[in-house]
Amino acid sequence: MRDVAIIGVGANPKWGELWGQSLRDLFVEAALAAVDDAGVDHVDDMYVGCMSSGLFAAQEHIGSLLADYLGQPHLPATRVETACASGGAAVKMAAIEVASGHADIVLAGGVEKMTDVGGGDATFALGSAADAEYECYHGATFPGLYAMIARAHMDRYGTTPEMLAQVSVKNHGNGALNPMAQYPFEISVEQVLNSVMIADPLHILDCSPITDGAAAAILCPLEMAAKLSKKTPIRIAGFGQATDSIQLAQREDITWLTSTAEAAARAFAMAGTTIKDVDLCEVHDCFTIAEICVVEALGLVEKGKGGEATMAGRTARDGDIPVNVSGGLKAKGHPVGATGVVQVMEVVKQLRGEAGERQIEGAKRGLTQNMGGSGGSAVVHILEVA
Amino acid sequence: MRDVAIIGVGANPKWGELWGQSLRDLFVEAALAAVDDAGVDHVDDMYVGCMSSGLFAAQEHIGSLLADYLGQPHLPATRVETACASGGAAVKMAAIEVASGHADIVLAGGVEKMTDVGGGDATFALGSAADAEYECYHGATFPGLYAMIARAHMDRYGTTPEMLAQVSVKNHGNGALNPMAQYPFEISVEQVLNSVMIADPLHILDCSPITDGAAAAILCPLEMAAKLSKKTPIRIAGFGQATDSIQLAQREDITWLTSTAEAAARAFAMAGTTIKDVDLCEVHDCFTIAEICVVEALGLVEKGKGGEATMAGRTARDGDIPVNVSGGLKAKGHPVGATGVVQVMEVVKQLRGEAGERQIEGAKRGLTQNMGGSGGSAVVHILEVA
Numbered sequence: 001m002r003d004v005a006i007i008g009v010g011a012n013p014k015w016g017e018l019w020g021q022s023l024r025d026l027f028v029e030a031a032l033a034a035v036d037d038a039g040v041d042h043v044d045d046m047y048v049g050c051m052s053s054g055l056f057a058a059q060e061h062i063g064s065l066l067a068d069y070l071g072q073p074h075l076p077a078t079r080v081e082t083a084c085a086s087g088g089a090a091v092k093m094a095a096i097e098v099a100s101g102h103a104d105i106v107l108a109g110g111v112e113k114m115t116d117v118g119g120g121d122a123t124f125a126l127g128s129a130a131d132a133e134y135e136c137y138h139g140a141t142f143p144g145l146y147a148m149i150a151r152a153h154m155d156r157y158g159t160t161p162e163m164l165a166q167v168s169v170k171n172h173g174n175g176a177l178n179p180m181a182q183y184p185f186e187i188s189v190e191q192v193l194n195s196v197m198i199a200d201p202l203h204i205l206d207c208s209p210i211t212d213g214a215a216a217a218i219l220c221p222l223e224m225a226a227k228l229s230k231k232t233p234i235r236i237a238g239f240g241q242a243t244d245s246i247q248l249a250q251r252e253d254i255t256w257l258t259s260t261a262e263a264a265a266r267a268f269a270m271a272g273t274t275i276k277d278v279d280l281c282e283v284h285d286c287f288t289i290a291e292i293c294v295v296e297a298l299g300l301v302e303k304g305k306g307g308e309a310t311m312a313g314r315t316a317r318d319g320d321i322p323v324n325v326s327g328g329l330k331a332k333g334h335p336v337g338a339t340g341v342v343q344v345m346e347v348v349k350q351l352r353g354e355a356g357e358r359q360i361e362g363a364k365r366g367l368t369q370n371m372g373g374s375g376g377s378a379v380v381h382i383l384e385v386a
Numbered sequence: 387m388r389d390v391a392i393i394g395v396g397a398n399p400k401w402g403e404l405w406g407q408s409l410r411d412l413f414v415e416a417a418l419a420a421v422d423d424a425g426v427d428h429v430d431d432m433y434v435g436c437m438s439s440g441l442f443a444a445q446e447h448i449g450s451l452l453a454d455y456l457g458q459p460h461l462p463a464t465r466v467e468t469a470c471a472s473g474g475a476a477v478k479m480a481a482i483e484v485a486s487g488h489a490d491i492v493l494a495g496g497v498e499k500m501t502d503v504g505g506g507d508a509t510f511a512l513g514s515a516a517d518a519e520y521e522c523y524h525g526a527t528f529p530g531l532y533a534m535i536a537r538a539h540m541d542r543y544g545t546t547p548e549m550l551a552q553v554s555v556k557n558h559g560n561g562a563l564n565p566m567a568q569y570p571f572e573i574s575v576e577q578v579l580n581s582v583m584i585a586d587p588l589h590i591l592d593c594s595p596i597t598d599g600a601a602a603a604i605l606c607p608l609e610m611a612a613k614l615s616k617k618t619p620i621r622i623a624g625f626g627q628a629t630d631s632i633q634l635a636q637r638e639d640i641t642w643l644t645s646t647a648e649a650a651a652r653a654f655a656m657a658g659t660t661i662k663d664v665d666l667c668e669v670h671d672c673f674t675i676a677e678i679c680v681v682e683a684l685g686l687v688e689k690g691k692g693g694e695a696t697m698a699g700r701t702a703r704d705g706d707i708p709v710n711v712s713g714g715l716k717a718k719g720h721p722v723g724a725t726g727v728v729q730v731m732e733v734v735k736q737l738r739g740e741a742g743e744r745q746i747e748g749a750k751r752g753l754t755q756n757m758g759g760s761g762g763s764a765v766v767h768i769l770e771v772a
Contacts, residue, residue, distance in 0.1 A: 054440040075628075075629055078468050081447075100487075124444075242461075243449065243454065243461055244450070244460065
């Protein structure tokens with residue numbers, strides 16, 4: 001397998017409720033930004049992560065659609081889907097194709113247009129990432145599923161609503177420094193705890209928002225990077241993907257994210273490194289409890305200690321293991337198919353030293369963890385300065 | 387890149403309106419049949435081609451769901467989607483991963499549960515493979531789009547309704563010999579021409595049906611095939627994928643399937659062969675006119691001569707270039723995400739000499755052509771006896 005590098009990244013200037021942009025507009029803007037960042041004049045193949053353009057926008061076949069609108073009507077282009085981990089899967093597919101030698105320059109993108117839903121609603125569309133027959137049809141959509149995880153975590157490990165809230169407070173603090181964030185402002189623990197209850201113990205400020213957005217990355221063989229682009233190449237040292245029982249009810253321990261632990265183990269084995277060698281992590285904080293479970297599954301902290309570690313500031317921007325320096329899904333927004341790609345974009349910018357006010361000084365290696373459903377799938381990437 | 391072989395194939399025993407089987411049941415049956423055919427005891431990764439489990443079954447995230455129901459809850463598993471070419475794309479993805487060296491045994495499957503649509507209808511779901519904003523919302527769904535292609539072909543090349551009907555007659559004749567076919571019976575040109583008109587000049591017997599079904603294939607490195615399986619390995623000599631403007635209105639010539647021509651050119655370049663070296667083809671006859679355009683785009687016959695060649699029996703089972711010996715989409719059924727995989731299954735069975743009454747004697751090399759939308763995307767595979 002060839003070594004693979006990322007030489008370009010791009011996204012819409014600001015994520016949010018982008019009423020003036022359709023799915024195709026969002027994607028083309030992000031893809032062209034990545035092409036421009038890399039400085040390449042063409043791509044050989046394209047993967048688009050998107051969870052549900054069908055339910056959100058009555059549009060499947062978006063590989064073809066987006067290649068066409070990108071002005072590349074004969075480009076091979078495929079949509080990949082693993083619910084909210086679709087973006088991560090798109091980056092993995094692109095990495096495998098470049099590694100294989102079948103293509104040299106591959107675009108991995110992600111997009112979701114969530115605010116302008118025709119013929120349904122966003123909660124129904126998102127619910128399709130859970131088990132439709134055994135969860136959704138009985139009323140269990142994601143706030144409820146993650147609330148059950150939170151309750152179990154509180155019961156078993158003494159995690160408190162304040163600890164959950166602190167995840168949100170930390171990520172909003174970081175997001176306030178990120179120009180693309182949907183909600184770029186600080187909030188307090190009190191504000192989180194006083195915000196409307198969605199599914200006890202999760203308040204609305206424990207939940208990531210509904211967002212329109214897209215992101216893209218350009219991959220090529222590491223050995224060609226210097227010739228193709230002026231940007232510092234960022235090497236994809238490892239990637240791993242894993243699934244878990246899609247139904248929460250079928251898992252042995254709902255507080256433990258096996259898919260994340262397995263995906264990380266595969267990525268670290270490929271990279272020949274461990275979590276101790278990682279300088280920053282972008283992880284899937286779709287709900288505050290998710291980030292707490294993820295930092296445990298990644299081995300950043302001991303099992304059950306995610307809440308305490310957050311309260312102690314260990315995952316803060318100036319902590320020993322910065323998590324979601326970008327603002328995370330909570331502040332930056334969560335256009336589901338794009339999230340896994342923008343996580344990669346943030347780590348690339350950090351490793352290049354281009355992260356402005358939120359720069360982690362001297363960062364040499366970063367990790368992204370992108371998750372589908374209530375942990376039914378996960379994709380982990382380990383990126384490093386080449 | 388490593389050479390890649392197919393060592394197992396499987397599908398449901400019979401496709402059709404399978405009211406007793408859900409999406410997960412259909413897929414697991416096909417996947418286990420392929421695993422059993424190969425004789426392997428595990429797989430390392432899985433790709434599932436599926437056009438719209440969201441719109442057909444309110445269920446996304448089916449990679450995770452199906453890995454779970456297959457009894458492999460931690461298996462990496464990703465859905466790939468390029469409308470009706472999703473199955474072909476799944477096989478391509480699996481081939482790239484095996485070729486790369488990242489995984490050894492990879493399952494490529496396809497599934498669609500189309501008859502039990504909740505909260506919508508099948509025509510709406512299928513229409514999402516066209517441009518929602520510029521075609522579907524204005525009433526142009528696929529029978530109408532292909533009818534326009536047929537009218538243009540008739541006008542330009544003198545193709546007749548009888549020529550279109552003959553495609554259906556030929557494919558039903560082949561399908562009568564295929565135990566898995568949804569409609570395994572012969573029909574006559576007269577029956578086609580007297581059947582109800584759907585979108586002039588396409589009668590209902592010019593159209594492939596709505597079908598429930600799944601299919602799967604097991605891929606591995608050619609060099610490991612003999613060790614892993616007792617089955618004759620079938621080598622994937624080449625594959626190619628391409629897109630075209632998704633909107634019919636934006637193409638220079640709607641009778642010419644550029645995506646198919648480009649995908650085939652790439653596959654042949656990779657295989658180092660030409661269409662003249664191919665003994666049989668499985669192609670995407672979603673409508674009779676589609677098969678006529680496809681045999682032209684593949685270079686099997688001269689541009690404009692697809693209808694005449696069909697009438698002359700050249701594409702018949704005993705013709706010089708047998709096309710759709712399986713019965714094609716028309717007789718076998720068209721569960722959209724599964725079609726590209728079952729095309730591969732038919733060619734594998736033919737090359738192994740296991741095709742029973744429809745066996746093409748001495749077949750050494752076969753081609754599959756799987757198409758999305760009105761030709762917005764295409765995936766071509768070239769398979770040969772190793």
